[in-house]
Amino acid sequence: MAETGEFIYARVAEELAQAIRAGTIAAGERLPSLRALCARHGISLSTAVQAYRRLEADGLVEARPKSGYFALGSVCGVACEPAMSRPRDVPGEITVARLALDILQEARRPGVLNLGAVVPGPELLPLRRLVREMGTLARRQPEIIGRYELPAGNMALREQIARHLLRSGCRCRADEIIVTNGCMEALTLALRAVAQRGDTIAIESPTFYGILQGIESLGMRALELPTHPRDGIDLDALQQALDTQPVAAILLVPSFNNPLGCNMPLEHRRRLAGMVERSGVPLIEDDIYGDLGFQQPRLPTVKSFDRSGNVLLCSSFSKTLAPGLRIGYVVPGRHGERVEHLKLLGNVATAGLPQLALAGFLRHGGYEPVVRRAARVYQQRSERLRRLILEHFPEGTLVTQPQGGFVLWVELPPHIDAVALHAAALGEDISVTPGVIFSPRGDYRHHIRISCGQLDGEALERGVRQVAALARRA
Ligand SMILES: Cc1ncc(COP(=O)(O)O)c(C=O)c1O
Incomplete structure (x- = not known):
């Protein structure tokens, strides 16, 4: 080679x-x-x-x-911090989706201290205001649930999303946005719009298991590329893959990727947009954590540099406002017609009531203060979590230092089997997420992801100390 x-x-x-x-x-x-x-x-x-x-x-x-x-x-x-990842450079079938489902199921057992879930802290979400908004709408306009929404989504919400996107540098019209059931639906619609069964999708390594499961369920293959815990995907490696392999699409989380927390620098974003334009290979950009950066202002999305219409921007309000609303969106560029058709075929439309409640919340300027406060809290929590990990885990443990979001990626000394550690921790009613489910073929066997979205204070410290003690005995 x-x-x-x-x-x-x-x-x-x-x-x-x-x-x-x-x-x-x-x-x-x-x-x-x-x-x-x-x-x-x-x-x-x-x-x-x-x-x-x-x-x-x-x-x-x-x-x-x-x-x-x-x-x-x-x-x-x-x-x-861990070094740049070095995945295999041949595309492969995904084999860990079942394991991921089992692990996530077990973590939901009642009474489990969940250090694994990437769920925002409910105290940081404007839940009461959203519920009030929904209650008022339901009482005053019951006809909202007596009709189907447009497949592409309610226009009042799409107008608010178009305004909202200006903060990440993306200028688009409301009718260029398609509302989805969370970011996950946005990603699968985007994948189905631009690629087919058997096609190769270039991804970061490690990456969110939901992305791997989505690629697997569509019969596609994943090509993992080296990814740095600060700067994100290695663009030289991506360019080389585009030059030498039949890549049908690129799917990346450039802002605070889950699980690495890396944030692609501005210059890389510009360069990536140029690569997409020159190669003609579509980029699916997942920006779900983009507004949860610790530094203000946030970096513009890659989509904001897109002149070819070949970047499909996907996101949702699940990490910032309310995961249970299930409201996400895709700005599909020139793939709009196909995405809208697939949305109609899949589930006709997203429910109207949460769309209108969210539109009201955004219209009244509710978003900015909520994300500012949440990002400040997550920064403190993740710095504390990092210190706890370095203090208590065995010598040789490496941990990322993310600049946004609320997850840390921990590389344990190589003799520690993270799946066994996960099982032992569950035996003590604590859940951490083993690294194997973040790669298609079960790599990252001595890595875990720990989240501080929901936990802080004593609970966080107790959980980390207990898992660290198990790791020291491994
Ligand atoms: C990177 C990434 N993309 C997408 C999703 C799914 O988001 P949603 O709950 O809006 O479907 C998640 C959830 O954890 C995620 O971490």
Whole structure:
């Protein structure tokens, strides 16, 4: 296989990263020169430079002018984060969907302390206001439930969503938006509109198991690509995949991806929009966590740079306002007709009452203060959760440092089987999500995802301490 086909630079960088983390290369020690690295691995100069750039981005080495690269050592902070993922570079069938269903089912058992669920804290949601809005509407206009909504959704809500999208740089008309039952329906409609059974979908690795289940249920295959816990998908690897493989669509979560929490930098977003335009391969952009960033203002969506109409923006209000409303949407660009037809065939329309209640809530300016407050709380919780993890889990544990959302991705020392850890924790009525369900073929066997959406204070600390004690005994 060609050198770049195996993402050699990522492998070389990982080898050095492991040596730095293990202390084999001490803090302050000079790393091999670029020439020495080329000779040792039989790689080109540009690959060696790429490997060192990766290590710099990971906070593991620093470049000193005219002196070379030096190890920064395993101080906590960026150096305690996992490295770029290195998935297999051939598309494959998805085999973990059943396991994912079982794991999620068990986590819902009453009495289980759920450190796994990516559900927002109810105290951070405007539930009473939304219920009041629905109650008033139901009393005053009972005819709302006596009719079908338009397949594309209620126009009052679509107008509000069109305004709402301006905050992420996306300018579209209300009639270019299709309302869906949550983001999950938006994603599957988008997939069905642009790809067919047997087609290959390029995704981040790891990625949300719902995306994997969606791809599997449609008989498509997933091509996992290297993804960095800060910057997101490796665009060089994506470009290479587009150049060498029959990729039918790209499906990414550029803003605070679940489970990595990575946030694609502005320049990458621009570049990605250009790649989509040049290649003609559609991008399905899942922006469900985009408004939950810790820094304001948020970055624009990739969709906001889209001139070709080939980006399908999908999102919902499930993580910000109310998951139970089941209101999401897709801005399908030039695939609008097909998406609308599929929506009609699938379930005719989304229920009208929650759509109108949400339209009222957005019209009265309810959104902004709710997400601002929630993002502040999630930032505090995730920083605390990160400290607890690094303090209590076994030495060698790495954890992401997300800049938005409310999940952390934890890489445990390799001897720990996270599925066994999940089972042992459930035995103590605690649920964490094992990493295997975030890859099509059950990779990430020593990883877990922990969420702080719903838990804080003593409950969070007790849960982390108990799971950490189990991990130390593994
Ligand atoms: C990245 C991502 N996309 C989509 C969804 C599904 O969202 P919804 O509940 O709106 O269908 C989730 C839910 O966890 C998610 O994490």
